[in-house]
Amino acid sequence: MFKTEKISETTIVIYTSKSLDNSNAHEMTAALSEAQEAGYRYIIIDMRELEFLSSAGVGSILGVLGRSREDGGDIILCNVRDRILHILGVLDLCDFLTIKQDESAAREFCLAKDV
Amino acid sequence: MHIDTNRWYKILVPVDLDEGAIEGFFGELEVVLEERPDEVLIDCSHLDHATSGHINLLWEAQTKCDGAGAAMRLVSVRYGLERVLRVLDLYDLFTIGYDRVEVGTQPxxxxxxxxxxxxxxxxxxxxxxxxxxxxxxxxxxxxxxxxxxxxxxxxxxxxxxxxxxxxxxxxxxxxxxxxxxxxxxxxxxxxxxxxxxxxxxxxxxxxxxxxxxxxxxxxxxxxxxxxxxxxxxxxxxxxxxxxxxxxxxxxx
Missing domain, CATH: 3.30.565.10 (Histidine kinase-like ATPase, C-terminal domain)
Incomplete structure (x- = not known):
């Protein structure tokens, strides 16, 4: 289970563990879907702990990102380490994901969008 | 923790060498040596930085294994430990190699x-x-x-x-x-x-x-x-x- 923190009625943060791979990708999908079901339009995924990202981990985010955007929200990644950015870059995903430097920048982004 | 499989055992070297950890390590080694194993693997995977305390512990473990007639091998040796062993001219006195992965594996x-x-x-x-x-x-x-x-x-x-x-x-x-x-x-x-x-x-x-x-x-x-x-x-x-x-x- 991933730790979560409610920021506002529309924004929640999910904190990843050290790896997001075949062992827990389904849990991430479930956590994201649950947050969407609960009405959070903006979901921040804080990756400060993340050291290993497999294709299953990428898929767990891509599989639900569309729904947040269809609902007028977004999934925002923050505190992403270089090696994780590198993997996202290999898939040409960096330009299509919302990635912020840190949690504070991610929160500001959500607040600005939510007014 | 040690793994008992086909006469070899693995013991993890603790990072923090307080009295309890050292006692625990040698207590475990003693139990393992009583089983008269062919080989004892000393798992050094947590030792990114090795201190003189770790070197002393490894040396004492080597002495105990020699005394019991069991081969001892350091596995998952990281650069920090390897460098210290080389600086102290102790590298060649230990057997260093790769780990066994699971039962039935032969690395x-x-x-x-x-x-x-x-x-x-x-x-x-x-x-x-x-x-x-x-x-x-x-x-x-x-x-x-x-x-x-x-x-x-x-x-x-x-x-x-x-x-x-x-x-x-x-x-x-x-x-x-x-x-x-x-x-x-x-x-x-x-x-x-x-x-x-x-x-x-x-x-x-x-x-x-x-x-x-x-x-x-x-x-x-x-x-x-x-x-x-x-x-x-x-x-x-x-x-x-x-x-x-x-x-x-x-x-x-």
Missing amino acids: RQGSTESGISLELEFKASMAGINDALSRFHDFLVRLGVPGTTAFDLEIVFYEVATNIRRHSGLSETDLIAFTATPENDKISLRFADSGEPFDPTSASIDFDPRKAIRSKQTNGIGLTMIQRLVDGIRYRRVGERLNVVTLTKCVR
Whole structure:
């Protein structure tokens, strides 16, 4: 289970563990879907702990990102380490994901969008 | 913790050497030596930084093993410990090698023309894959492969192994054979399994991020990652039973 923190009625943060791979990708999908079901339009995924990202981990985010955007929200990644950015870059995903430097920048982004 | 399998045992060296930890380590070693093992593996995987206390502990363990007639081998030795052992001229006094991965695995350290190769056999279970990945990580560290390249190789290892597990129809106890061979400025990874034919080169690498997000894509991403992270990939079906995937990557 991933730790979560409610920021506002529309924004929640999910904190990843050290790896997001075949062992827990389904849990991430479930956590994201649950947050969407609960009405959070903006979901921040804080990756400060993340050291290993497999294709299953990428898929767990891509599989639900569309729904947040269809609902007028977004999934925002923050505190992403270089090696994780590198993997996202290999898939040409960096330009299509919302990635912020840190949690504070991610929160500001959500607040600005939510007014 | 020690693993009792076919007369070999593994004991983890504690990072913090307080009195309790040292007593615990030697207490465990004593129990192990009473079993008259062929070999005792001393797991140094947590020792990124080795202190004189750790060296003393290893030396005392070596003395106890010698006294009991058991071979002792340091495994998962990281650079920090290796450097300290070399500086103190103690490196050659210990046997240092690769770890055993799981019951039934036979990792070997063999010489090639231009360096050292790593050979592993691991179970097609997630535990087997993760354990083998950890050994592969240690191998890359010892080879001095640069960080990003090493990370790419670890991702490739994980994706290929999990793809074999997913598509080959192997059971959790079937084995996957793996060899990593450095050759000049590249490294070659070879996976062999006896599952259903599955050609990872058959998939297209035309991954479209925009389309992937729109279509909520969750599958097929691994093959794209593999193909983009290596410089060469080849698949062969050998006879009726064997899949062989060979991947190469420049490490310069």
